[in-house]
Amino acid sequence: MQSLFPVTHILLDESARELPTVRHWTDAFPHVPTTVLGEGETPDERLRALGVPPNKTVFFLTRSKGGLVKQCPGRTDHYVCCGLQTLDPSENCSMACSYCFLQSYLTNRYTVVQMDYPALTEEVRQVVSARPDRLFRFCTGELSDSLSLDPITRFSRHIVPFFSALPNALLELKTKTSRIENLRGLSHGGRTVVSWSLNPPAIIQREENGCAPLPERLAAARDAASAGYKTAFHFDPLIHYTGCHSDYSRVLDDLFATVPVESIAWISLGTLRITPFMREQIPRVFPKAKVTTEELVRGYDGKLRYLRPIRHGLYSHMLSEIRRKSKGKDVFVYLCMEDAATWKKFFDPAPTTPDELDLMFKDALLKKFPDLK
Amino acid sequence: MIPLVFPTEKFRWVPISKIDQEDDTYAFGDPWRQSPPLLQSIRAWSVLHPVVLKPVRSKYQIISGRKRIRTAARQGINIRKVPAWLVPAHWPVTDAIRFWLSENRTDRELSIPEKSRVVRRLLDLKVPPSSIVDDYFPLMDLQPSEALVEALAGVVSVPAPLLRYLAEKDCPLRRYADFVGLDEDSVSFLQKLTEGLSPTLNDLDKIVTELLELSRKEDVPPSIIAESLKLEEGLAPPIQDAPAVLSSLMARLRERRYPELVRRLKKKKDLSRGLDLPSGTAVSWDPSLEQPGIDIRLHIQTPEQLKRAADKIGSDQNRQIIEQLLSDE
Numbered sequence: 078m079q080s081l082f083p084v085t086h087i088l089l090d091e092s093a094r095e096l097p098t099v100r101h102w103t104d105a106f107p108h109v110p111t112t113v114l115g116e117g118e119t120p121d122e123r124l125r126a127l128g129v130p131p132n133k134t135v136f137f138l139t140r141s142k143g144g145l146v147k148q149c150p151g152r153t154d155h156y157v158c159c160g161l162q163t164l165d166p167s168e169n170c171s172m173a174c175s176y177c178f179l180q181s182y183l184t185n186r187y188t189v190v191q192m193d194y195p196a197l198t199e200e201v202r203q204v205v206s207a208r209p210d211r212l213f214r215f216c217t218g219e220l221s222d223s224l225s226l227d228p229i230t231r232f233s234r235h236i237v238p239f240f241s242a243l244p245n246a247l248l249e250l251k252t253k254t255s256r257i258e259n260l261r262g263l264s265h266g267g268r269t270v271v272s273w274s275l276n277p278p279a280i281i282q283r284e285e286n287g288c289a290p291l292p293e294r295l296a297a298a299r300d301a302a303s304a305g306y307k308t309a310f311h312f313d314p315l316i317h318y319t320g321c322h323s324d325y326s327r328v329l330d331d332l333f334a335t336v337p338v339e340s341i342a343w344i345s346l347g348t349l350r351i352t353p354f355m356r357e358q359i360p361r362v363f364p365k366a367k368v369t370t371e372e373l374v375r376g377y378d379g380k381l382r383y384l385r386p387i388r389h390g391l392y393s394h395m396l397s398e399i400r401r402k403s404k405g406k407d408v409f410v411y412l413c414m415e416d417a418a419t420w421k422k423f424f425d426p427a428p429t430t431p432d433e434l435d436l437m438f439k440d441a442l443l444k445k446f447p448d449l450k
Numbered sequence: 451m452i453p454l455v456f457p458t459e460k461f462r463w464v465p466i467s468k469i470d471q472e473d474d475t476y477a478f479g480d481p482w483r484q485s486p487p488l489l490q491s492i493r494a495w496s497v498l499h500p501v502v503l504k505p506v507r508s509k510y511q512i513i514s515g516r517k518r519i520r521t522a523a524r525q526g527i528n529i530r531k532v533p534a535w536l537v538p539a540h541w542p543v544t545d546a547i548r549f550w551l552s553e554n555r556t557d558r559e560l561s562i563p564e565k566s567r568v569v570r571r572l573l574d575l576k577v578p579p580s581s582i583v584d585d586y587f588p589l590m591d592l593q594p595s596e597a598l599v600e601a602l603a604g605v606v607s608v609p610a611p612l613l614r615y616l617a618e619k620d621c622p623l624r625r626y627a628d629f630v631g632l633d634e635d636s637v638s639f640l641q642k643l644t645e646g647l648s649p650t651l652n653d654l655d656k657i658v659t660e661l662l663e664l665s666r667k668e669d670v671p672p673s674i675i676a677e678s679l680k681l682e683e684g685l686a687p688p689i690q691d692a693p694a695v696l697s698s699l700m701a702r703l704r705e706r707r708y709p710e711l712v713r714r715l716k717k718k719k720d721l722s723r724g725l726d727l728p729s730g731t732a733v734s735w736d737p738s739l740e741q742p743g744i745d746i747r748l749h750i751q752t753p754e755q756l757k758r759a760a761d762k763i764g765s766d767q768n769r770q771i772i773e774q775l776l777s778d779e
Contacts, residue, residue, distance in 0.1 A: 125580055125596075128578050130579070130596075357628070360631075360663070360666065361630075364666075366666075367667055369663060370663045370666050370667035372707070372708045374711065374740055375740070382740075384710055384714070385739055385740060386710070386714070387710065418742055
């Protein structure tokens with residue numbers, strides 16, 4: 078079983094002090110030093126004064142100042158993006174995947190947690206009400222794992238029922254944990270998708286430090302499906318190495334043997350991509366990691382990726398295996414951060430713009446899950 | 451920053467035999483830094499500028515003046531005593547380090563390895579990073595950033611022969627970390643490489659990075675990779691054509707590190723040789739293979755030229771080759 082995340086220091090924003098959600102933390106960690114920050118005082122300044130090194134075991138509990146709903150940061154002009162919206166109740170992750178983009182994306186070294194849950198949901202409400210024709214997908218797992226902090230934050234208990242009442246939006250809780258306890262018994266209205274990132278056990282052990290092993294993730298997915306949640310799976314990043322094709326086939330075997338296909342809303346595929354900074358950083362921070370040792374070339378967005386033929390080999394294998402192992406049952410598959418040429422090679426019809434993909438997504442979901450209409 | 455008060459009370463002529471030259475408490479200077487004028491001056495005039503010593507048990511620790519004492523103690527120089535300011539035995543090491551910094555930064559800029567040794571010693575003495583930044587960084591002309599403390603502390607993990615090369619090449623701080631993790635044999639190979647070929651910092655960095663990446667990928671020490679690629683071949687002096695040796699060595703490394711990319715680029719190059727194109731036509735492709743397809747570029751001035759070029763480019767032979775080039779994407 079995964080252990081709960083370590084907390085060495087709590088910084089409490091004065092403006093969040095009175096919020097009831099703060100008690101989740103103070104009750105759970107009564108012996109952890111807690112410092113209240115005055116108005117205008119920054120966590121970095123205070124940590125420096127306290128002589129506490131800023132790292133992700135330091136939690137800054139604060140109140141949203143807005144702007145927590147965003148377009149997925151992966152969206153660029155060069156790639157066909159799925160149009161996901163992100164909602165970030167926390168920033169930074171208690172786990173430590175060697176390939177994680179947060180290493181080069183976040184400027185704070187500590188973990189930020191938003192305490193004002195109604196303010197977050199209000200932001201979502203404003204976005205979805207402006208476009209009633211769209212089927213929005215919101216994911217809380219972009220700048221953090223959606224469920225790793227949930228045993229303490231209990232954010233899922235607030236956000237899942239909220240989404241159940243929205244007519245044109247889905248919530249995606251993306252995780253590499255098995256922490257679904259809080260999801261049980263919630264009124265989700267079929268509008269929450271619990272998703273897991275999957276990789277072969279050898280990759281999980283070497284590259285996904287602190288994350289749940291594959292069998293635990295799949296068991297949690299099965300339980301979520303039993304509770305009526307839609308599920309989704311991300312083979313992202315697909316990692317290339319000698320023997321990877323057969324290893325990924327085995328993961329798919331396990332997936333389809335454990336989780337009912339009927340619950341699967343989508344499967345995404347995306348091969349490894351890292352920034353040049355991460356390529357330098359990963360061997361230093363994760364000496365056992367091997368993700369930087371494969372052949373990587375610079376893509377249109379400046380990130381390093383596998384050679385196009387290697388990427389295509391992985392996609393081709395995964396797509397044929399998913400089709401074969403799902404026994405022809407309808408599973409929507411999409412590519413993450415790939416260009417139109419790659420889409421065209423594997424999909425017919427293939428989207429050429431993010432809007433087209435967004436529409437394809439909507440059609441596929443409404444077809445498979447008429448309850449979403 | 452707390453003001454530093456120099457606590458010396460006594461001036462003495464101290465016998466060199468009473469000075470513990472092996473003690474490295476304040477040995478922050480680069481050992482490779484030579485100063486021929488110092489030798490000449492000491493030979494002619496003896497040691498004129500007093501050193502700073504601290505009594506520890508029955509001997510003296512050197513705080514400042516290590517090079518002068520080493521030079522004076524050399525064989526053939528008949529000096530028995532050096533002038534010295536003595537500081538009290540209770541003077542804190544941390545203050546003495548600040549003194550060392552003040553003393554040494556007056557006539558030169560400290561090298562990154564020197565700054566690194568200071569930071570490492572301070573961390574060993576449990577000085578908090580914030581105090582290192584506040585009290586010591588100004589004396590080392592460093593920006594006030596705690597991230598630099600960590601980065602500097604890592605520099606001295608670079609093996610000594612490379613450390614000297616990097617310092618002499620003015621290697622930026624962030625790149626020192628690329629040279630950590632090499633085994634003894636690899637360092638010996640790299641030492642031969644730097645002495646024989648004098649590669650640029652970028653080239654050396656590339657070689658080391660690829661060696662380390664291959665080593666991690668194949669789970670063997672980097673020296674085994676170097677050996678299997680016969681990288682030492684051609685490094686025996688005298689080297690006639692250093693740039694050619696370096697470029698062949700890097701090509702071998704690149705072929706092992708990027709086998710698929712090298713294979714595909716070579717295939718493209720070989721295939722494109724068979725194209726029969728109008729004169730002045732340039733053929734190229736994205737060297738990362740990220741952009742599919744090939745570029746065939748030709749400057750056309752008249753409709754007749756266009757027709758002739760189109761006929762020639764579209765010949766059966768060219769079509770076949772172009773199809774092969776595209777099918778390899």
